[in-house]
Amino acid sequence: xxxxxxxxxxxxxxxxxxxxxxxRRWRDQGSQERQEATTYMDVVARGTLGEHxxxxxxxxxxxxxxGRLNQRSWETAEGERRSKLELAAADVAASLRWATVTVTxxxxxxxxxxxxxx
Numbered sequence: 031x032x033x034x035x036x037x038x039x040x041x042x043x044x045x046x047x048x049x050x051x052x053x054r055r056w057r058d059q060g061s062q063e064r065q066e067a068t069t070y071m072d073v074v075a076r077g078t079l080g081e082h083x084x085x086x087x088x089x090x091x092x093x094x095x096x097g098r099l100n101q102r103s104w105e106t107a108e109g110e111r112r113s114k115l116e117l118a119a120a121d122v123a124a125s126l127r128w129a130t131v132t133v134t135x136x137x138x139x140x141x142x143x144x145x146x147x148x
Contacts, residue, residue: 033089036080046080048073048087050095073097075119082136083122092125 034048
């Protein structure tokens with residue numbers, strides 16, 4: 031995991047951006063050589079989820095992320111079309127496969143943050 035970067039997008043709106051890596055290892059059936067591949071995914075966590083991610087997680091932590099894939103498209107200043115696939119996080123958790131965690135419950139406002147996932 032690349033460490034989260036917390037930023038404000040407007041009055042009262044915060045976003046944490048980070049990335050996760052999926053590392054795969056296997057043995058080639060033909061040559062019996064070990065193969066390895068890594069895929070990186072950019073993640074966006076909004077609202078209190080983003081705040082909690084920024085306070086709790088650090089570069090190198092193993093995490094599990096659930097959410098929705100979004101594809102963004104834009105045009106550069108040079109007129110080139112670009113696109114990016116990113117994961118809009120609905121939930122982020124530390125992986126318990128390789129570590130232990132201590133859970134601290136936060137005070138919840140009366141209205142749940144169901145609108146945080148954009």
